[in-house]
Amino acid sequence: MNILLYLSGDNITLPKAEANGLIESYTENKNFSKIYEKGRLYIFSCEKFPFERMSMAKIMCEFIAHGENLEDVAKKVAARISGTFRVTSYAIGNFKDPALEQRFGEMIKKHNEKLTVKLKNYENEVMCLYSENSYVSGINKNRENFIQRMPLNRPFTVPVTMHPKLARTLVNLARVKEGAQILDPFCGSGAILVEAGLMGMKIFGKDISEYMIKGCIKNLDFYGVHYGAENLKVGDALKMKKKDFFDAIVTDLPYGRSSFTTNKNLTQLYDKFMITAYNLLKEGKFAIIVSKDGVDYDFYKFKLVEEHMVRVHSGLTRRICVLKKE
Numbered sequence: 639m640n641i642l643l644y645l646s647g648d649n650i651t652l653p654k655a656e657a658n659g660l661i662e663s664y665t666e667n668k669n670f671s672k673i674y675e676k677g678r679l680y681i682f683s684c685e686k687f688p689f690e691r692m693s694m695a696k697i698m699c700e701f702i703a704h705g706e707n708l709e710d711v712a713k714k715v716a717a718r719i720s721g722t723f724r725v726t727s728y729a730i731g732n733f734k735d736p737a738l739e740q741r742f743g744e745m746i747k748k749h750n751e752k753l754t755v756k757l758k759n760y761e762n763e764v765m766c767l768y769s770e771n772s773y774v775s776g777i778n779k780n781r782e783n784f785i786q787r788m789p790l791n792r793p794f795t796v797p798v799t800m801h802p803k804l805a806r807t808l809v810n811l812a813r814v815k816e817g818a819q820i821l822d823p824f825c826g827s828g829a830i831l832v833e834a835g836l837m838g839m840k841i842f843g844k845d846i847s848e849y850m851i852k853g854c855i856k857n858l859d860f861y862g863v864h865y866g867a868e869n870l871k872v873g874d875a876l877k878m879k880k881k882d883f884f885d886a887i888v889t890d891l892p893y894g895r896s897s898f899t900t901n902k903n904l905t906q907l908y909d910k911f912m913i914t915a916y917n918l919l920k921e922g923k924f925a926i927i928v929s930k931d932g933v934d935y936d937f938y939k940f941k942l943v944e945e946h947m948v949r950v951h952s953g954l955t956r957r958i959c960v961l962k963k964e
């Protein structure tokens with residue numbers, strides 16, 4: 639299958655890293671190949687791409703064609719779809735062509751007269767992304783709607799919680815698929831666990847605060863995420879003893895708002911946790927660690943695979959490290 643992603647503009651490095659993480663989550667994708675890449679456009683070929691899991695993409699399509707000649711692109715689209723369709727256009731850059739949707743629709747129909755244009759209840763939504771002299775087209779794929787899980791819409795929320803889009807991206811960086819055992823040992827209100835659970839992973843959570851664990855359980859129940867009672871516990875993440883047990887660790891370390899008031903204290907906590915995390919994780923698996931930027935820590939025996947920065951506000955930038963236990 640050929641995939642067209644128009645990546646989110648919220649961050650420079652994370653959207654493409656998320657797409658690559660998802661591709662690498664499935665062994666079927668060993669023959670992945672890149673077709674085209676420019677700016678936020680990312681077009682590639684792979685066996686399995688779970689559109690419903692992807693978070694940081696503005697547009698997602700099954701890719702059909704790209705080129706400078708709209709008529710050629712329309713011909714390829716016409717050969718690919720059947721039944722009813724509508725065209726939706728999206729300008730990449732400042733050049734706008736308000737008549738493009740109608741023109742492109744007519745061209746497609748001309749090349750396949752069995753097709754019918756239908757603006758509502760259509761079978762195919764044909765996307766046409768364009769700039770002044772080039773066109774990219776594919777069939778739109780529905781995407782996740784995060785509104786219901788935004789912090790203010792959750793039954794339990796805290797100021798340190800994470801936006802569901804970022805939480806989902808982190809899980810996808812961990813290169814795991816449905817059924818994998820995933821741990822958030824500093825789970826707080828559970829933003830990461832909710833996303834992992836909704837994507838079919840088996841979740842495990844820990845937090846030193848009973849208040850947080852109770853709130854996290856409320857959120858998981860509310861979004862219909864199932865877990866075993868033994869999987870969500872109050873406790874100290876640094877004292878977890880399981881060995882080579884988890885397929886992924888995805889976590890947002892404490893930032894030092896309460897008891898950890900200095901960066902030195904935080905560094906100590908982060909350093910200790912890295913040793914615990916290394917033991918908890920199976921070999922060849924990934925730990926996705928979010929920390930407060932400016933607080934350095936030792937990766938212990940982990941290999942740093944990639945690193946991303948996310949600015950939250952003037953006083954807080956999150957550093958995301960993708961670490962591998964080799």
Ligand SMILES: C[S@@+](CC[C@H](N)C(=O)[O-])C[C@H]1O[C@@H](n2cnc3c(N)ncnc32)[C@H](O)[C@@H]1O
Binds near residue numbers: 844
């Ligand atoms: C940055 S918050 C996590 C926020 C979470 N991602 C969310 O969406 O709500 C860090 C959490 O770590 C917890 N915590 C601090 N020290 C801990 C420890 N030693 N073991 C387990 N949890 C701890 C805090 O109670 C807090 O809930």
